[in-house]
Amino acid sequence: MKKFNKFIAGFLASCVMAPAIASAEDINIVLNWVPTADHMPYFYAKQMGLYEKEGLNVNIESGRGSGAAAQKVGAGFSQFGIADMPTVLLAKGQGADSVALMTVYTNSPQGFYWLKSKGIKGAEDFPGHSIGNPPADASRVMWPMFAEAVKIDPAAVKFVNISPQAKVASLKSGAIDITSDFYNEHDMKVREFGDDLGFLAWRNIGINPYGNSIIVNANYLNKNPETVRKFMQVTQKAFETCVKDRDPCIEALLSQVSGLDKSNQQDQWNRIQELMRDKTTMEVGLGAFDDDRMKQDYEMVEKYFDLEKPFDIKTAYSNEYLDMSIKMPKE
Numbered sequence: 001m002k003k004f005n006k007f008i009a010g011f012l013a014s015c016v017m018a019p020a021i022a023s024a025e026d027i028n029i030v031l032n033w034v035p036t037a038d039h040m041p042y043f044y045a046k047q048m049g050l051y052e053k054e055g056l057n058v059n060i061e062s063g064r065g066s067g068a069a070a071q072k073v074g075a076g077f078s079q080f081g082i083a084d085m086p087t088v089l090l091a092k093g094q095g096a097d098s099v100a101l102m103t104v105y106t107n108s109p110q111g112f113y114w115l116k117s118k119g120i121k122g123a124e125d126f127p128g129h130s131i132g133n134p135p136a137d138a139s140r141v142m143w144p145m146f147a148e149a150v151k152i153d154p155a156a157v158k159f160v161n162i163s164p165q166a167k168v169a170s171l172k173s174g175a176i177d178i179t180s181d182f183y184n185e186h187d188m189k190v191r192e193f194g195d196d197l198g199f200l201a202w203r204n205i206g207i208n209p210y211g212n213s214i215i216v217n218a219n220y221l222n223k224n225p226e227t228v229r230k231f232m233q234v235t236q237k238a239f240e241t242c243v244k245d246r247d248p249c250i251e252a253l254l255s256q257v258s259g260l261d262k263s264n265q266q267d268q269w270n271r272i273q274e275l276m277r278d279k280t281t282m283e284v285g286l287g288a289f290d291d292d293r294m295k296q297d298y299e300m301v302e303k304y305f306d307l308e309k310p311f312d313i314k315t316a317y318s319n320e321y322l323d324m325s326i327k328m329p330k331e
Contacts, residue, residue, distance in 0.1 A: 024057045025227055029080040030072050031063035032138075032212055033164050036260065037268035038104065038184060039082070040246075040253035041238035047252040050238065054230040065136025065164075067091070070215065074098045079220050080231065084110075084138035085210035086145075086301050092316055093307030097218040100317040101232050102287035104239075105211025106278040109182035110139050110202040113167075113189055117196050118177050123205075127156035132176030135161055139180035139202075145304040149205050168192060182211075183275060187267035209297045210289070211275065213317075232321040236287055240326050243273060243286075277328050285324035289317045 031039055042060050045051055051058040063069045066084035073081035074096020081098070083091075088100060112131075114120045120129065123146075133140055140159060147154035157178075162170050167179040168189065181189075189197055202208065214235065221228050242249035246269045254260055280290040291314075298313040 024052070024055050025224075027051070027056050027058045027080065027227075027231060028061055028078045029058065029082070029214075030061040030069045030078040032066045032069050032082045032084065033064075034062045035060065035253065035257045036184065037250065037253065037265040038182075038212065038272050040249040040265070040269070041235060041242045043256050044242060044249040044252040045234050045238040047256065050234045051231070054234055056227070056231055056234075058231070065134050066138040066212075067136035067141050070098065071096050073215050073217050076217050076219060079217055081215050082212050083215055085213050085297055087138045087141050088213065088215055089298055089301045089313075089316060090141065090305050090307070092311060093301070093305070093309055095309055098215040099218050099221055099315070100210075100213040100215050100289065101228070101321050102214040102236060103210050103281070103289055104213060104287065105272075105275040106281050107211065107275045108201075108203045108208045109184060109211045109275050110142075110180065110207070111183055111186075112139075112178055112180055112200050113171065114178040114198040115171065115193060115196050116198050120177065120198055122198070123150035123152065123200055126150075126178060127152055129177035130158045130160050131178045131180065132160040132162040132167065132170045133180045134164055137180055142207075142304075145300065146202065146207060148304070149207055184268040184271050185264070186271055188264050209300060210293065214287075218315075229321050233323055236322055236326055239276075240286060242269070243276075243329065277330070281328035282330055283327070285319065285322050286326045286328045287322055288319045288324065 029042060035043065046058055046060065061078065063082065066087040069081040070083040070088045070091035072078045074091050085100060085103070088098060092098060112123070118129070119125065144154045160176050162176065167181055170176045171179050172192070183201060214232070216228055246266065250262065250265050250269065253265065254262060280288050294313055294317055301307065302310070
């Protein structure tokens with residue numbers, strides 16, 4: 001009888017626990033690219049069960065570019081995503097309805113790399129050469145803006161479709177002359193090409209819109225504000241943890257993503273922290289947007305691209321779901 005009573009007690013306990021497990025909400029976040037160091041806070045939060053503690057079952061999906069991520073989130077095929085902010089604004093102007101909730105790169109990570117041995121000294125020599133990147137790469141989307149800034153004909157280069165992983169190999173083999181890439185992997189390229197490497201950061205020529213940001217589908221946000229708040233505050237806290245101590249976060253990334261070099265990811269994270277730091281993220285809140293900068297970003301996109309559906313920039317972002325007690329350290 002005692003054994004039977006224990007069995008019944010265990011069975012009833014499992015029945016009580018079952019609804020809690022069943023009620024866990026499935027969340028998908030589509031990345032801008034394949035996972036690397038800038039994505040490790042999500043993997044850290046997932047490995048440590050931080051999302052699970054808030055009743056969230058989070059799936060991290062590899063991406064194919066900011067343009068693809070912005071469209072997927074805007075169309076409601078993924079609740080959350082990571083995308084370059086000008087690309088998000090352009091997609092919103094084409095009907096993809098999303099809201100940015102946290103900036104990861106408060107400084108633009110965009111840059112072009114080339115080999116000096118190709119006879120390229122700077123952007124003025126780009127005409128007549130090929131640029132290799134994925135079709136949905138944010139730098140390709142924003143190419144007209146870059147071309148005007150450096151005073152070259154936007155039609156004077158040939159774009160070649162390559163995967164994110166093939167950028168360095170394609171440059172090395174001569175399949176392309178120039179590639180776009182984020183500043184994250186700058187150290188790896190310096191090691192690979194040495195003094196032959198040419199580099200131009202967009203932010204150094206006055207093009208410095210917000211970079212990668214966490215976005216959410218607007219309709220999902222309206223229906224699930226508390227779920228969104230839980231996801232964002234766990235994620236923001238994970239970023240804070242990774243800034244304080246990168247090692248457990250890198251280990252979490254490496255344990256869940258194959259094919260990554262640890263030292264390369266460490267170098268990347270150091271560069272990423274440079275991109276995360278500005279007055280707003282240090283004094284207002286880690287990941288917070290500045291109203292004036294967002295207005296400037298919208299005006300820039302409106303100037304260079306055809307916004308089919310102009311919108312109020314204040315509907316495109318929100319700091320409401322961040323914990324403003326969390327600040328980006330100054331060093």
